[in-house]
Amino acid sequence: MACSLLPCAVVAVLLLVLPSPSAGDPDLLQDICVADLTSAVKVNGFACKAAATEEDFYFKGLGAAGNTSSNTYGAVVTAANVEKVPGLNTLGVSMSRIDYAPGGLNPPHTHPRATEMVFVLQGALDVGFITTGNKLLAKTISAGDVFVFPRGLVHFQKNNGDSPAAVISAFNSHLPGTQSLATALFAASPEVPDGVLTKAFQVGTKEVEKIKSRLAPKKS
Template sequence: MMMWRVPELLPFLALGLFLGHVAADPDMLQDVCVADLSSAVKVNGFPCKVAFNASDFSTDVIAKPGPTNNTMGSLVTAANVLKVPGLNTLGVSLSRIDYAPGGLNPPHTHPRATEIVFILEGELEVGFISTANVLVSKTIKQGEVFVFPRGLVHFQKNNGNVPAAIIAAFNSQLPGTQSIPATLFACTPAVPDNVLTKAFQIGTKEVEKIKSRLAPKKGRELRPIEIQ
């Protein structure tokens, strides 16, 4: 059996420590760094404002249900650093998601955060897909929680006859959201049709039909999710 000496293990220990620190937002280096959202400076996060007050650390944006009269029957309202500047460098944020009966939060990912949801009302079918293409899914009811691991495709569906709502927490000030259908079929510039036809094993007409349905149209939103 191979025996490792401490000096030989040091590079691996250092790598482990490094990887442990890149799993979420970087640690802050001061008490607060309230985001200056008006600054033209681009950094990994936002530059700090010199003066701040309590309003920078508070919002009522998720206090009330949002309208769900859109194609997907769901609405995501984010309370991230863009709405609460005081979250800058703190590595946390919340969202509220409201669902009409039959409403769907379509398959999507958060590339920068793990998500945990708490059911405020109603019940949802939720699930995520592992990189081994295994679906982990269950129905959760009022008062229950469910976790979606960072970066994995996941969804929520209201199969009930009454509205539902959840609060979602993230270990990132700006977790990011990539809705799989919109990312592939409604991005700009467009993904080439021959890529989509081969990937999904469908014809060009089917691709164009999907694109036409997902393309933003005046007076109609596919899903009014906030860009993060």
């Protein structure tokens, strides 16, 4: 049914002035805002430094494979975010390279501020994400394939092959953030109380303490 002129005009105005939900970082308000990573000023993003150079927009760290033996998971992430490329500040994009040894796992985690798209450089991976309705959407992807992990949803990648694998990840945030479920729950500081974890996972205190000991940060 057609609406009358006044109600339609009110709706049109509301649609124009009300803020719309954003799936990524907010729009920038200037050409560039190179992050001053030394500044003590804390804002929703990084403070802008006074002078910018071309080096603020340059990074060559994604060209070489990462050291997959550096952790027990057999997978390593090399990030090209605002902390590595200060010129990305406020631009709403970043990238990473992830390398996987045979059997390597990028364990279940979330990116609270970004959707992720991976492009497979080499090898094959079993990937998937879990919806808030606890439905797993999973697929095996190989070189040249793309897969998307929606913002904030738990996801993973696993190399079940006999050879190394690698992907390039793209994010719609200059600093997407990563929260590993296992580390967040079992290696938090201060610790999550054992009583919370034993009840949540329906296991005993010994099992919880065993997991905590394995995930505890290594002392230098």
